[in-house]
Amino acid sequence: MAEVLVYVDHVDGAVRKPTLELLTLARRIGDPVAVYLGANAESAAPALAEHGAVKVLAADAPEFGDYLVVPKVDALQAAAEAVSPAAVLIPSSAEGKEIAARLALRLGSGLITDAVDLNAGDEGPVATQSVFAAAFTTTSTVTTGTPVITVKPNSTAPEAAPAAGTVEQLSVTFGELATGTKVVSRSPRESTGRPELTEAAIVVSGGRGVNGAENFAIIEALADSLGAAVGASRAAVDAGWYPHSNQVGQTGKTVSPQLYVAAGISGAIQHRAGMQTSKTIVAINKDEEAPIFELVDYGVVGDLFEVVPALTDEVKARKG
Amino acid sequence: MSLRIVVCVKYVPDATGDRHFAEDLTTDREAVDGLLSELDEYAVEQALRIAEEADDAEVTVVTVGPEDATDALRKALSMGADKGVHVEDDDLHGTDVFGTSLVLAKAIEKTGYDLVVCGMASTDGGMGVLPAILAERLGVPQVTLLTELSVADGKVSGRRDGDAASEQVEAALPAVISVTDRSGEARYPSFKGIMAAKKKPVETLDLEDLDLEAEQVGLEGAYTKVLSATERPARTAGEIVTDEGEGAKLLAAFLAERKFI
Ligand SMILES: Cc1cc2nc3c(=O)[nH]c(=O)nc-3n(C[C@H](O)[C@H](O)[C@H](O)COP(=O)(O)OP(=O)(O)OC[C@H]3O[C@@H](n4cnc5c(N)ncnc54)[C@H](O)[C@@H]3O)c2cc1C
Ligand SMILES: Nc1ncnc2c1ncn2[C@@H]1O[C@H](COP(=O)(O)O)[C@@H](O)[C@H]1O
Numbered sequence: 389m390a391e392v393l394v395y396v397d398h399v400d401g402a403v404r405k406p407t408l409e410l411l412t413l414a415r416r417i418g419d420p421v422a423v424y425l426g427a428n429a430e431s432a433a434p435a436l437a438e439h440g441a442v443k444v445l446a447a448d449a450p451e452f453g454d455y456l457v458v459p460k461v462d463a464l465q466a467a468a469e470a471v472s473p474a475a476v477l478i479p480s481s482a483e484g485k486e487i488a489a490r491l492a493l494r495l496g497s498g499l500i501t502d503a504v505d506l507n508a509g510d511e512g513p514v515a516t517q518s519v520f521a522a523a524f525t526t527t528s529t530v531t532t533g534t535p536v537i538t539v540k541p542n543s544t545a546p547e548a549a550p551a552a553g554t555v556e557q558l559s560v561t562f563g564e565l566a567t568g569t570k571v572v573s574r575s576p577r578e579s580t581g582r583p584e585l586t587e588a589a590i591v592v593s594g595g596r597g598v599n600g601a602e603n604f605a606i607i608e609a610l611a612d613s614l615g616a617a618v619g620a621s622r623a624a625v626d627a628g629w630y631p632h633s634n635q636v637g638q639t640g641k642t643v644s645p646q647l648y649v650a651a652g653i654s655g656a657i658q659h660r661a662g663m664q665t666s667k668t669i670v671a672i673n674k675d676e677e678a679p680i681f682e683l684v685d686y687g688v689v690g691d692l693f694e695v696v697p698a699l700t701d702e703v704k705a706r707k708g
Numbered sequence: 709m710s711l712r713i714v715v716c717v718k719y720v721p722d723a724t725g726d727r728h729f730a731e732d733l734t735t736d737r738e739a740v741d742g743l744l745s746e747l748d749e750y751a752v753e754q755a756l757r758i759a760e761e762a763d764d765a766e767v768t769v770v771t772v773g774p775e776d777a778t779d780a781l782r783k784a785l786s787m788g789a790d791k792g793v794h795v796e797d798d799d800l801h802g803t804d805v806f807g808t809s810l811v812l813a814k815a816i817e818k819t820g821y822d823l824v825v826c827g828m829a830s831t832d833g834g835m836g837v838l839p840a841i842l843a844e845r846l847g848v849p850q851v852t853l854l855t856e857l858s859v860a861d862g863k864v865s866g867r868r869d870g871d872a873a874s875e876q877v878e879a880a881l882p883a884v885i886s887v888t889d890r891s892g893e894a895r896y897p898s899f900k901g902i903m904a905a906k907k908k909p910v911e912t913l914d915l916e917d918l919d920l921e922a923e924q925v926g927l928e929g930a931y932t933k934v935l936s937a938t939e940r941p942a943r944t945a946g947e948i949v950t951d952e953g954e955g956a957k958l959l960a961a962f963l964a965e966r967k968f969i
Binding site: 399456457458481482483485486488489490492493494496497498499500501502514518519520521522523524525526527528529530531532533565568569570571572573574575576577590614626632633638639646647657658664668669670672676681682683684685686687688689690691694695696698699701702703706707 | 832869
């Protein structure tokens with residue numbers, strides 16, 4: 389079977405969930421070969437093997453951490469030349485998309501970004517995308533070159549399918565552009581202990597109606613009672629009430645959880661763009677005319693300061 | 709020497725309109741009004757701020773798009789940019805990101821540049837990859853997705869907030885940068901600005917002017933093909949209750965019925 393390159397997103401050797409999803413999707417097309425850049429490949433290899441990686445191509449160099457994007461493109465290009473893959477799959481983060489785009493240009497290949505599903509087709513992989521603020525679903529193929537496809541988190545459930553996962557060294561020569569943009573310093577995002585927004589089964593979001601940073605505690609309390617991630621509208625983020633990393637929408641994250649709870653959010657098109665594909669949507673808003681109610685499976689017209697804490701108590705009581 | 713800043717702006721269908729696909733599965737640009745992509749207003753704003761800081765600078769706005777795309781240029785000129793370049797050609801219909809970046813690279817090289825400023829993504833296609841491709845094509849550093857930035861001493865530096873970390877990055881000019889919607893509110897054009905924009909030069913170029921062939925761009929030159937586009941079924945109307953003290957209980961019952969609790 390043809391091999392499919394899968395770019396590994398990891399934090400110091402801990403493989404992030406979207407990569408396991410990519411390995412699962414890759415198996416629909418061919419044999420996954422993981423490309424691991426950075427230190428600690430050996431500690432990542434078991435998780436990669438467990439999810440179907442027949443091989444792990446590993447490279448470590450200071451350039452990967454010290455310079456932006458391009459060293460990783462050089463490495464993936466080397467991997468693509470070594471393997472002649474049927475496709476290259478990369479997680480759809482901001483960086484992932486930039487890596488994919490430059491790689492595709494170098495390979496003379498077509499690029500598809502933000503796929504939400506991927507299947508084998510007669511003429512290569514067929515990617516499903518959600519466009520125009522999720523109002524349309526499209527399917528596309530790459531007609532020229534090795535398909536380079538970035539896939540959004542939560543596109544499939546990771547499945548185990550143990551394979552060899554032998555670690556092999558990948559030799560990378562860095563081009564002139566690799567050291568163009570220096571990363572002068574890096575501050576890792578602090579973990580909140582809550583699920584990742586894009587990976588969570590339930591997301592509870594607050595908007596302008598929450599009316600203050602300190603009031604987000606009631607959103608967090610509901611989220612914690614449900615084991616959910618916390619999201620926010622851009623209005624709440626712009627006001628400085630919640631970090632931008634939690635923003636849901638066009639210029640924030642796209643989420644597609646089993647349950648999305650919107651409290652004090654009107655449902656502007658740019659917010660919808662990031663949550664419209666959630667399986668079940670509920671909203672709490674005091675304005676019965678709010679557009680968010682057009683999307684909901686269940687809506688409560690009411691004051692979030694009454695409804696949200698009461699709901700938290702109900703959830704806790706029912707969970708015992 | 710004057711600092712030559714080029715801003716890439718896109719003319720897009722209004723996101724609040726009812727956007728559709730045309731029969732050839734390209735974005736339908738007829739049905740919905742177009743405008744300067746809101747995310748590119750941030751790019752124009754940052755370019756103007758950098759120009760104001762520099763002793764001597766010139767801001768050129770470039771767009772690749774249909775005839776109406778001049779509206780996007782005029783808006784940017786009314787905000788304060790100095791001149792516009794409009795690449796327009798019938799053969800550009802259906803061009804993908806590789807084609808667009810090729811055309812932009814040629815137009816930018818022809819214009820001359822020290823700094824190229826882009827938006828974080830276009831509000832229609834929304835790939836957010838053109839700036840990276842443009843940097844690769846021009847052979848200069850990419851300093852993308854900046855939320856804070858400064859240009860001084862022939863260097864651009866700024867903060868890039870990623871999923872896992874926030875990074876401070878820097879590169880020597882010439883470079884391609886992109887800025888996010890958190891880089892700073894874009895100014896409104898003043899009346900004076902709008903009047904002045906009418907007299908500012910806009911150069912129109914076609915493919916021939918850029919030594920490009922029709923086969924390199926357009927739907928034919930695209931490396932991907934859209935097979936189908938299906939409108940999502942409208943969500944079926946759910947149940948809406950008004951809270952009269954029982955709202956939370958009713959909602960909890962709904963969540964329990966769906967097995968979330
Ligand atoms: C290019 C661009 C990109 C954008 N990207 C994003 C994005 O990524 N994400 C995003 O969210 N937005 C985005 N926006 C902004 C978007 O257009 C809206 O402005 C934003 O989503 C509004 O946030 P909101 O619903 O919290 O606030 P509002 O629209 O002000 O709504 C607040 C709601 O809270 C309700 N409310 C108030 N008090 C209470 C109470 N006590 N109890 C219950 N309900 C209450 C009100 O009835 C109202 O419906 C973008 C805009 C542009 C132009
Ligand atoms: N047709 C175009 N003309 C000029 N600039 C563009 C065009 N398309 C994209 N851009 C620039 O590239 C950025 C990212 O676009 P995209 O990769 O399409 O999301 C935009 O914010 C613009 O700055």
